Amino acid sequence: xxxxxxxxxxxxxxxxxxxxxxxxxxxxxxxxxxxxxxxxxxxxxxxxxxxxxxxxxxxxxxxxxxxxxxxxxxxxxxxxxxxxxxxxxxxxxxxxxxxxxxxxxxxxxxxxxxxxxxxxxxxxxxxxxxxxxxxxxxxxxxxxxxxxxxxxxxxxxxxxxxxxxxxxxxxxxxxxxxxxxxxxxxxxxxx
Amino acid sequence: xxxxxxxxxxxxxxxxxxxxxxxxxxxxxxxxxxxxxxxxxxxxxxxxxxxxxxxxxxxxxxxxxxxxxxxxxxxxxxxxxxxxxxxxxxxxxxxxxxxxxxxxxxxxxxxxxxxxxxxxxxxxxxxxxxxxxxxxxxxxxxxxxxxxxxxxxxxxxxxxxxxxxxxxxxxxxxxxxxxxxxxxxxxxxxxxxxxxxxxxxxxxxxxxxxxxxxxxxxxxxxxxxxxxxxxxxxxxxxxxxxxxxxxxxxxxxxxxxxxxxxxxxxxxxxxxxxxxxxx
Numbered sequence: 103x104x105x106x107x108x109x110x111x112x113x114x115x116x117x118x119x120x121x122x123x124x125x126x127x128x129x130x131x132x133x134x135x136x137x138x139x140x141x142x143x144x145x146x147x148x149x150x151x152x153x154x155x156x157x158x159x160x161x162x163x164x165x166x167x168x169x170x171x172x173x174x175x176x177x178x179x180x181x182x183x184x185x186x187x188x189x190x191x192x193x194x195x196x197x198x199x200x201x202x203x204x205x206x207x208x209x210x211x212x213x214x215x216x217x218x219x220x221x222x223x224x225x226x227x228x229x230x231x232x233x234x235x236x237x238x239x240x241x242x243x244x245x246x247x248x249x250x251x252x253x254x255x256x257x258x259x260x261x262x263x264x265x266x267x268x269x270x271x272x273x274x275x276x277x278x279x280x281x282x283x284x285x286x287x288x289x290x291x292x293x
Numbered sequence: 294x295x296x297x298x299x300x301x302x303x304x305x306x307x308x309x310x311x312x313x314x315x316x317x318x319x320x321x322x323x324x325x326x327x328x329x330x331x332x333x334x335x336x337x338x339x340x341x342x343x344x345x346x347x348x349x350x351x352x353x354x355x356x357x358x359x360x361x362x363x364x365x366x367x368x369x370x371x372x373x374x375x376x377x378x379x380x381x382x383x384x385x386x387x388x389x390x391x392x393x394x395x396x397x398x399x400x401x402x403x404x405x406x407x408x409x410x411x412x413x414x415x416x417x418x419x420x421x422x423x424x425x426x427x428x429x430x431x432x433x434x435x436x437x438x439x440x441x442x443x444x445x446x447x448x449x450x451x452x453x454x455x456x457x458x459x460x461x462x463x464x465x466x467x468x469x470x471x472x473x474x475x476x477x478x479x480x481x482x483x484x485x486x487x488x489x490x491x492x493x494x495x496x497x498x499x500x501x502x503x504x505x506x507x508x509x510x511x512x513x514x515x516x517x518x519x520x521x522x523x524x525x526x527x528x529x530x531x532x533x534x535x536x537x538x539x540x541x542x543x544x545x546x547x548x549x550x551x552x553x554x555x556x557x558x559x560x561x562x563x564x565x566x567x568x569x570x571x572x
Contacts, residue, residue: 126361135354136347144344155348162350166357167365232340250319251337252344276310279318279333286332 116176124169131166138162138180142187145252148236149191149244152198161187184253185263188245238285243278246271 116137123130139162146161147154165183172182236244242264249260257275261268310318317325321338350358357365 126363128358128361131354131361132358135350135358139350140347141344143346143348148340148343156351158348159351159354163353163357166354166362170362228339229343232336232343235336236340247319248340251340272312272315275315275319279310279315282336283329283333286336287329 120176120179123166124172126170134166135162138183141252141254142183145184145187145248146191148233148248148252151191151194153194157190157194158187161190164190180253181255181259181263184249184255188249188263235282235285238281239278243274243281246274247278247282250275 119130119133119137123134139158142161143154143158146157151157161183165186172179174182236247239247245264246260249255249263250257255263257268257271261271264271266274314326314330318330318334319337321334321341323331323334323338326334
């Protein structure tokens with residue numbers, strides 16, 4: 103039997119998956135995990151979490167347990183998910199008593215289980231480049247850029263998560279992009 | 294360096310990013326951009342691609358994938374386990390905790406109110422408001438007393454339970470002494486209305502109503518407390534503990550796991566000091 107979400111998990115199908123997950127359908131949890139866990143892990147990894155994978159699983163498990171009480175559509179779910187991820191990240195930093203790694207991001211090396219070595223090397227270079235770009239941002243700028251790009255949230259949603267006004271988020275976003283552009287220009291000059 | 298000591302290269306201003314261009318960059322719409330902005334959009338696409346590697350699910354998640362959340366579900370709006378259970382049980386427990394007498398009185402009062410309202414609607418009630426009420430005053434006062442007792446038991450059920458237990462013990466003790474031929478029977482007399490201990494006043498009232506017999510309301514006062522809780526007093530107090538406010542899906546209260554209203558296994562296994570608790 104074909105399940106909703108098998109065809110790429112997008113749009114209206116995700117709404118069906120969310121409804122099924124709220125009804126405690128196990129397959130729906132797996133579908134939501136495969137759709138959102140990579141985003142959460144990427145967000146946490148690029149934010150410098152000590153154990154992005156473990157933290158992601160913790161976030162997803164907590165979200166799933168709270169899902170029966172959740173009310174909202176898939177956009178609300180996404181916002182809720184990253185709200186929790188953001189708070190867990192802050193808790194994780196406080197618990198580990200480490201300052202946010204604004205100077206040097208934690209670079210989580212993806213495990214390679216065979217495959218194309220050359221391709222993997224290229225993607226690792228790309229990851230290093232992305233991390234190097236983000237290192238030029240302030241903590242708040244990076245937070246805004248990641249929530250907007252990786253989590254695909256709107257300015258208003260990011261403002262709610264960070265407890266800021268939308269105008270402040272736009273300002274951080276603008277400055278962050280300007281900083282990234284300067285770094286890209288510098289890369290172009292040096293290369 | 295210009296006369297104002299600004300280095301032209303260091304202090305040059307970036308071309309302003311308007312909102313539309315910023316959105317195009319953030320969403321990786323390369324076609325709508327050019328020059329540096331296009332490079333920036335490509336970097337954003339690479340950033341997005343960085344977040345496509347799925348992590349390995351933990352054993353607990355694998356269990357959820359195979360069996361669902363089931364009883365692990367935690368109410369989002371409550372932030373603590375058992376919160377919804379308390380919410381659901383509270384009205385039921387409150388009603389079930391009342392004694393039979395109080396329930397009967399409440400039912401009678403409700404029936405009387407409905408009857409009076411119906412009679413008023415039918416226009417059969419006397420016009421003068423000072424006419425005596427059709428219901429007997431004794432019933433009303435009994436109803437009031439019953440409600441007061443119930444309210445007291447509700448407010449301080451532990452004290453009520455203690456009083457009931459104490460009265461029961463003293464009564465049994467006095468009966469034993471009576472049987473043993475003790476003529477003094479001081480405690481027995483106390484229980485028949487001569488007791489001046491403040492903690493037993495309530496028992497004395499009920500004893501006066503039904504002299505010579507075990508007051509029904511005495512037992513019900515204690516039983517009421519017992520019935521109402523259905524648990525130990527500690528559990529009852531625990532269930533009355535206000536649950537911390539939890540964050541709605543979007544905005545949350547503070548940055549903490551407590552706020553999001555989710556209890557994770559890590560927290561269960563090793564309670565930690567979170568930054569707050571609000572979700």
